[in-house]
Amino acid sequence: MYKMSSFTQLSRLSNYLIGGYKTAVHGRTFITTQVCNYAKSAEQKLGIEKPKRPLTPFFKFMTQMRPALLAKNPGITSKEAIAWSSKHWQQLDAETKAQMAKEYEKDLEDYKKIKEIYESSLTEEQKEDIKRVKEEMAAAKEKRKLKAEYAELGRPKKPMSSYFLYIQTRKDIFQGKHIKEYQKKMREDWLRLPESERVKFEKQAQQLMEKYRKDIEAWELKMISIGRTDLVRTKPVRVKKTANSKTKQ
Incomplete structure (x- = not known):
């Protein structure tokens, strides 16, 4: 877990991070950087650019805090970073949280409009391709899940030919x-x-x-x-x- 040497240092870092986030919030910027690396979507696999859903207030907050947090503690793990961000999220003042929620609702409205335009622009062939790839990805996911379950339960492996x-x-x-x-x-x-x-x-x-x-x-x-x-x-x-x-x- 990330530790500060004193309460004063913790307060200073917290104020610095939260103050920097307030600036970003009031400037109303779309933050598309994800905290974690996720697997490619069906659209990405097909080279189709799909609108990204805006991050929720907490994930937006965590994304904004992450660079400063890593700079202060490069060896921090993802689990520790999430716990640290969660702690500061709880300490964040109500005014900033309310502003963030308001910005998220606005971003969500914009996203829905853009998504409608995107969906109407897809050809029937693209829709079929997306459906097919999603089904393939779902099947592959189930296969991986079953394989992991087999390993956990000690299922004998089929021998080589x-x-x-x-x-x-x-x-x-x-x-x-x-x-x-x-x-x-x-x-x-x-x-x-x-x-x-x-x-x-x-x-x-x-x-x-x-x-x-x-x-x-x-x-x-x-x-x-x-x-x-x-x-x-x-x-x-x-x-x-x-x-x-x-x-x-």
Whole structure:
């Protein structure tokens, strides 16, 4: 946490930061600098310039304070910076907060107008592209979330195929080679590999797969026991034919 050597120093820094922010507020400037680095939006991925929603009063305040805070304490972490800014936000006078809220409402009105113009300017093709990329991003996010959950719950990892087991033994030749060149070389060497050598890798892959099947079944039974059936693979249910059904046929 950021610490001052005395109450006087803390007050001086607080007054300096808040005073500087008052100047920015009364000058009514749009601050677009974000406190954190966020992932690209669908529009950014497509090279479409989308209007940015104005920062809320607190985030605008934190953004304005951040340069001076980092200058005074370069090694401060993001968590400490947020805590420090939150503390000073609570100490900020009501008049400045009210002015900031008023400016935010005005900025929000301007943003809504600009957003309407932006949305009406999009072609049908651009709208479809944005929708598609958003769906892809949502699917990728869910996949990452599921992967992290699998790792946390200790889900067994699927073993490598015989080909990739072979590649593991040839890592030494990768040095100095381009990835595509390396992959081409590995593929050619694998196809030229004598049958007697290839069988060794195939047998190893088969043994690893058999172990994986047992491990994954045990893991899924554990997931069922703790109520996480959503993580269990869906298996087709085989309907047994009765004597009546055979007769009808």
